[in-house]
Amino acid sequence: MLGLPVDEKHKQCKSKKTHLIVAGGLIGLISLWYLSTTFFTGVIFSKVPKNSNLCPLFDPIAPESFHKDNSTVLSILFDETYRNKSIDNLSGAIQIDTQISDDLVDVPEAPQFWAKFEKFHEYLEHTFPLVYEKLEIERINTYGLLYRWNGSSSDLKPVLLMAHQDTVPVQKDTISDWSYPPFSGHYDGDFIYGRGAADCKNVVIAILETLELLISQDYQPQRSILVAFGFDEESSGYIGASKIAQHLEDTLGPDSLYAIIDEGDGLKVDDLTKTIVAVPGTGEKGYIDIEVELSTPGGHSSIPPDHTSIGIMSQLAYLIEKDPYDPILTEKNPTLSYYQCLAAHDPKKNIDSKFKKTILKAAFNHHANKKLIKYITQNRFTRYLIGTSQALDIIKGGEKSNALPEVTRLLVNHRVAIESTNDEIKRHFIKRVIKVATKHHIAVKAFGVYVHGKPNNPAGEFVITESGGLPPAPPTPLNDKVWQYLSGVTRHVFEDLVFPDLDYPIVTSPAIMTGNTDTRHYWNLTRNIFRYSPLFSNGLMNNNIHSVDEKLKFDNHLQLHAFFYEYLQAIDTKAADN
Secondary structure (H helix, E strand, O other), X not given: OOOXXXXXXXXXXXXXXXXXXXXXXXXXXXXXXXXXHHHHHHHHHOOOOOOOOOOOOOOOOOOHHHHHOOHHHHHHHHOHHHHHHHHHHHHHHHOOOOEOOOOOOOHHHOHHHHOHHHHHHHHHHHHOHHHHHHOEEEEEOOOEEEEEEOOOOOOOOOXXXXXXXXXXXXXXXXXHHOOOOOOOOOEOOOEEEOOOOOOOHHHHHHHHHHHHHXXXXXXXXXXXXXXXXXXXXXXXXXXXXXXXXXXXXXXXXXXXXXXXXXXEEEEEEOOOOOOEEEOOEEEEOEEEEEEEEEEOOOOEXXXXXXXXXXXXXXXXXXXXXXXXXXXXXXXXXXXXXXHHHHHHHOOOOOOOHHHHHHHHHOOOOHHHHHHHHHHHHOOHHHHOOOOOEEEEEEEEEOOOOOEOOOEEEEEEEEEEOOOOOHHHHHHHHHHHHHHHHHHHOOEEEEOOEEEEOOOOOOOOEEEEEEEEEEOOOOOOOOOOHHHHHHHHHHHHHHHHHHOOOOOOOOEEOOEEEOOOOHHHHOOOOOOOXXXXXXXXXXXXHHHOOOOOOOEEEHHHHHHHHHHHHHHHHXXXXXXXXX
């Protein structure tokens, strides 16, 4: 009993010590949290300088010729006589049918199909006689065109301008929906209409108009100028562009070009800043077509099974569309750089200050990243800048109304996120097929290997194959001299000439192509690849590309021509090299 007070006091002391330790720990944690939060908040919320490494704003760059006599580039943009001649040039190109489809056969095996391009070549030679008289012109695989204008300095790497001669087909069922016949090249005083008007005979013509004009002025480049026109870009370029690229690599060697400019987005009004921005494509998603074929026993349709091959394939199609790929946004994707460029500059201060902070934190803060992703994916035209897209494009099955379908095929097109791989897409696709196959006791053979069930399965068999596999493109370097000149000439053409009353600078931001261009075959020739058609069209989709009433505002065509004219002269110097 005498020891009880002592024990109680000891317990009280021990309890106090425990409370002090816990309290101290909590204070320490709170202090640590406060310090770290203060540190990161200070780093992220501090004002970003306009010329920071995040997104430099380069000064306008004009060629020396502009300062001596700017009358030529002004004529391109504003002279009515020159405009009418250019309208005729593009209209005539549209009038020549160069449609192609998928599943093409190489030129030697199908010469009659490809002969249509001969007429197009004759038209180009007739329309641009100086180009064909003065430049070296090679035909690669018969209808690929490679133009060489040799410069005087071997120390300067050649620049390559690209476009393609072919177009996607006009669907016969839609011809009556066109405002003007799709191969009329009709000009209504504002727009020029027809298949290829915006994708991309306009680029072909603008490049050749530029060369023709420079030759007529006795221009002598120091930097060699190369021009390549493939003829099957709309079917991945394996017959045209790949052969041209291999020829260039064989003759010039790898990493031999200064830069490549191919078709792509140009300038648009950004939704966030409400200002004009230039968006050269500096990255490109991967590509893979996955086809799945289902074979099941046939028979008379009067005694059908519970599910025919069409029904089972429909279940798979439903499962695929119900299971889209999650969007992902990291520093590998130029889309993040695009939004950070907007946040860094925001010329009219139109971005909400809280959202601006969110954008600037999105590179490393999970919560901010999710908020930016949510914003991007709200819009159909921007949602697939991030993440893998999947489109069920072709389905075939059945032959007759009273016969059970024995074979049904489904093709799914994927544009693969920069952060992903084709193998990852294939593995995920297999899982979904196995899920349906298990339900119906069907075997699955994926890419040559049985992954579920065994051969000769009486209930049927899924066979999964791939085609057109292409990994995401290597990223184009930024913040160097090549990028500086591209950005600088863009500012010069569009601030000094096209929009002289603009009261803010045009920001040039890296961007991503959701589709793929012929540049897929040119990766070995340079790191500086720009999928860029510098014209103000406010987005390619506004031109109805690949659709009814494909059209192009003709002012935009002249802007593209003016850019090429100024750019080729501006980079004709060692100062433009890295």
